[in-house]
Amino acid sequence: MLHSRLFTTIAAIFLAAPTVLAAQTDPLPSWNDGPTKQAILDLVTAVTAEGGSGYVAPGDRIATFDQDGTTWVEQPLYGQALFALDRLTRMAPQHPEWKSTEPFATVLSGDHAAMGRFSEKDWLEIVAATHAGMSAADFETLVADWLPKSVNPVLKRGPVTSLVYQPMLEAMAYLRDNGFRTYIVTGGGQDFVRTYARDVYGVPPEQVVGSSIATKYEMTDAGPVLMREPKVFFVDDGEGKAKGIELFIGARPQIAFGNSDGDREMLEWTTAGAGRRLGLLVLHDDKAREFAYGPADGLPDSKVGTFSQSLMDEAKARGWAVISMESDWKTIFAVP
Amino acid sequence: MLHSRLFTTIAAIFLAAPTVLAAQTDPLPSWNDGPTKQAILDLVTAVTAEGGSGYVAPGDRIATFDQDGTTWVEQPLYGQALFALDRLTRMAPQHPEWKSTEPFATVLSGDHAAMGRFSEKDWLEIVAATHAGMSAADFETLVADWLPKSVNPVLKRGPVTSLVYQPMLEAMAYLRDNGFRTYIVTGGGQDFVRTYARDVYGVPPEQVVGSSIATKYEMTDAGPVLMREPKVFFVDDGEGKAKGIELFIGARPQIAFGNSDGDREMLEWTTAGAGRRLGLLVLHDDKAREFAYGPADGLPDSKVGTFSQSLMDEAKARGWAVISMESDWKTIFAVP
Numbered sequence: 001m002l003h004s005r006l007f008t009t010i011a012a013i014f015l016a017a018p019t020v021l022a023a024q025t026d027p028l029p030s031w032n033d034g035p036t037k038q039a040i041l042d043l044v045t046a047v048t049a050e051g052g053s054g055y056v057a058p059g060d061r062i063a064t065f066d067q068d069g070t071t072w073v074e075q076p077l078y079g080q081a082l083f084a085l086d087r088l089t090r091m092a093p094q095h096p097e098w099k100s101t102e103p104f105a106t107v108l109s110g111d112h113a114a115m116g117r118f119s120e121k122d123w124l125e126i127v128a129a130t131h132a133g134m135s136a137a138d139f140e141t142l143v144a145d146w147l148p149k150s151v152n153p154v155l156k157r158g159p160v161t162s163l164v165y166q167p168m169l170e171a172m173a174y175l176r177d178n179g180f181r182t183y184i185v186t187g188g189g190q191d192f193v194r195t196y197a198r199d200v201y202g203v204p205p206e207q208v209v210g211s212s213i214a215t216k217y218e219m220t221d222a223g224p225v226l227m228r229e230p231k232v233f234f235v236d237d238g239e240g241k242a243k244g245i246e247l248f249i250g251a252r253p254q255i256a257f258g259n260s261d262g263d264r265e266m267l268e269w270t271t272a273g274a275g276r277r278l279g280l281l282v283l284h285d286d287k288a289r290e291f292a293y294g295p296a297d298g299l300p301d302s303k304v305g306t307f308s309q310s311l312m313d314e315a316k317a318r319g320w321a322v323i324s325m326e327s328d329w330k331t332i333f334a335v336p
Numbered sequence: 337m338l339h340s341r342l343f344t345t346i347a348a349i350f351l352a353a354p355t356v357l358a359a360q361t362d363p364l365p366s367w368n369d370g371p372t373k374q375a376i377l378d379l380v381t382a383v384t385a386e387g388g389s390g391y392v393a394p395g396d397r398i399a400t401f402d403q404d405g406t407t408w409v410e411q412p413l414y415g416q417a418l419f420a421l422d423r424l425t426r427m428a429p430q431h432p433e434w435k436s437t438e439p440f441a442t443v444l445s446g447d448h449a450a451m452g453r454f455s456e457k458d459w460l461e462i463v464a465a466t467h468a469g470m471s472a473a474d475f476e477t478l479v480a481d482w483l484p485k486s487v488n489p490v491l492k493r494g495p496v497t498s499l500v501y502q503p504m505l506e507a508m509a510y511l512r513d514n515g516f517r518t519y520i521v522t523g524g525g526q527d528f529v530r531t532y533a534r535d536v537y538g539v540p541p542e543q544v545v546g547s548s549i550a551t552k553y554e555m556t557d558a559g560p561v562l563m564r565e566p567k568v569f570f571v572d573d574g575e576g577k578a579k580g581i582e583l584f585i586g587a588r589p590q591i592a593f594g595n596s597d598g599d600r601e602m603l604e605w606t607t608a609g610a611g612r613r614l615g616l617l618v619l620h621d622d623k624a625r626e627f628a629y630g631p632a633d634g635l636p637d638s639k640v641g642t643f644s645q646s647l648m649d650e651a652k653a654r655g656w657a658v659i660s661m662e663s664d665w666k667t668i669f670a671v672p
Contacts, residue, residue, distance in 0.1 A: 212583060
C-alpha cells in the first residue's frame with residue numbers, strides 16, 4: 001500500500017513536470033507581447049482553470065485552425081492550386097484541346113495573376129481534371145511526390161510546407177500542451193492536407209476537416225479501392241466550416257483561428273458558445289516579410305483569401321482578435 | 337542525472353502497471369474461451385508487439401464497431417426507428433392526413449411486423465418528418481428526453497441503452513486499454529448515436545461515424561444555429577462504411593465488428609489492409625436470451641439486420657470470425 005502510494009506520488013510529480021516547466025518559459029516565443037498574445041494566454045488560462053467559469057474538461061478542449069493564409073502562405077495562389085496547376089501542366093500533352101479551352105488555356109499560359117481571378121467554377125473544373133479518376137491511395141502518392149519539389153512562385157522558396165508560420169505552430173503546440181485537440185478546418189482538400197498535416201502541424205488525419213470529392217467503392221483483383229470521382233461531396237468553407245465542425249467534431253471549439261471571409265461562420269459558431277471563447281483573424285499586413293492585403297490603410301483587396309471590410313467590422317463588433325503579422329509576430333516562417 | 341533516471345524508471349514501471357495487471361486477469365470475462373475470443377486476443381497481441389510484423393503505433397490503432405445488432409439489440413426494429421415511431425405518434429394529432437397516407441398509417445397502426453418490412457424510401461419519409469425542421473441542439477434535447485423512457489417492445493425492457501451487449505463493452509474497453517481508438521461506424525444517425533455514445537460506450541462524439549442529414553446555417557437573434565433539413569447528406573451503410581471510415585478517420589482499422597450485409601464493405605476494407613487485421617460478425621443465434629435470425633440451420637432471415645448466406649460465404653472465404661451469441665457469449669446484456 002505504502003509502496004503503491006509512493007509510486008503514485010512520484011509518478012504524479014513526474015507527469016506534472018512538463019506543465020511546471022511550461023509555466024516558467026514563454027510558450028509563444030515568436031509572438032510579441034501585447035493584447036493579441038495575451039488574449040490567447042488568457043483563453044487557455046480560463047479553459048484550464050479547474051473550478052473557474054470557463055473551465056472545460058481536457059477531452060472537450062478544441063481548437064480549430066483554418067489553413068490557407070492562417071497557418072501557411074496563400075499567395076499568389078493556394079498551395080493546393082499550385083499542385084493542381086503543376087499536375088495540369090504535366091497532363092497537358094495528353095489533352096491538346098486544353099490549349100483552346102478555359103480555364104485550362106490560362107493555366108497553361110502560366111499567368112498567375114489571371115489564375116488568381118478564377119471563379120469557383122473554374123477551380124472545380126481544374127479539380128475534376130487533376131484530383132479525380134484515381135484511387136485515394138494513388139492520390140496520396142501523387143501529393144507526396146509533388147510536395148518536396150513544390151515552390152512558391154513569388155517568394156521563390158520551397159517546398160511550400162516550409163512556408164508555415166512559426167507563431168501558429170507555437171500556438172498549436174501550446175494548445176495541445178494544455179489538453180486541446182487541434183484541428184485544421186480548411187476550405188482546401190481534406191485528403192490533400194492529410195498527406196502532410198501530421199509531419200508539418202502535428203495534426204493526425206482524423207483532425208483534418210476539409211473539402212472533399214465523392215468516392216466510389218470498387219472491388220478489384222487487388223482488393224477494394226476508393227476511386228475519386230469528379231464530383232464535389234462537401235465544401236468546407238463559409239457556412240461549411242460550421243457544418244464541418246459539427247459533422248466531424250460534434251462539439252464547439254473554444255478557440256478558432258482564421259484569416260478570411262471563408263472563416264466568418266467558423267468564428268461566429270465558435271464564439272457564440274457558452275463559457276469563454278476566442279476568435280482570431282490573421283491580417284496580412286507585412287509586405288516586407290510576407291504579403292500585404294486586406295482591410296487596413298493602403299492595403300489592396302485580394303480575391304485569394306479575401307478579408308473584407310465587413311469581416312473586419314464584424315470582428316470589432318464581436319470582440320475577435322485581429323493578428324497583425326507585422327506587429328504581433330517576431331518571426332514569420334517556421335523554416336528561416 | 338541519476339535522479340531523473342530514477343524518476344523515469346519508476347514512472348515507466350508505474351505507467352506499465354495497468355498492462356501487467358491486465359495480462360494477469362481476463363480482459364474479456366463475458367466471452368467463453370475458444371477460437372473467437374482467441375482471435376481478438378491474438379490480434380491485440382500482434383498489433384501491440386513492438387518489433388513484430390503486425391505492430392502498429394498506438395496513435396494509429398483503430399477499431400470500428402457497427403452499432404445495431406453488433407453492440408446492441410436491433411430487433412424488432414432499430415433503436416432509432418423506435419424513436420422515430422414514438423415521435424411520429426406524438427406528432428400525429430397535428431397531422432390528420434397521416435391516417436390515410438403511407439408509411440405513416442402503418443406506423444400509427446402500431447404493427448411492428450409491417451414496419452420491419454418498410455423500404456428505405458419509407459424510412460426516409462419517416463426521418464424527414466421526425467428528424468428535420470429543428471436545430472441540431474433541439475434534436476439532441478429530443479433524443480435525450482426520449483431515451484430514459486424508451487422500451488424494447490418485444491423484450492419489454494428499457495431504456496433501450498440497457499440492451500447493449502456486455503461482451504462488446506468488454507471488447508471496446510480491452511482495445512482502448514491497448515491503445516486503440518474505438519469508433520462506432522453505424523448506418524444509424526450520427527447525431528442520434530452521439531447523444532449517448534460517451535455514456536453508454538465510452539465513445540466521444542468525434543468517434544461516432546454515422547448517417548447524416550443536411551443542415552443549414554442560420555444566424556438568429558440568439559446567435560447562429562444549424563437547422564436540420566429533410567434531406568439525406570450521407571448514408572453510412574454498405575459502401576458508405578468504407579467511405580465513412582476514410583472520410584472521418586482517414587486510416588484503416590485493424591479490427592472491425594459487424595453483424596449484417598451493411599457491414600460487408602467495412603470488413604472487406606479493414607481486412608484488405610497490410611499487416612495483421614481481423615473482421616468479426618455477430619450471429620444472432622440465441623433465441624433463449626435475445627433473438628435468432630440469419631444464415632444458420634433453422635434460423636429465419638430478417639429484413640432488419642439482414643445477415644445473408646452470401647455474407648456468411650464471404651466470411652468463410654476471407655477468414656472473418658463469426659461470433660455465436662449462444663456459444664461465444666457467457667452474458668448478453670450489460671444490464672442484467
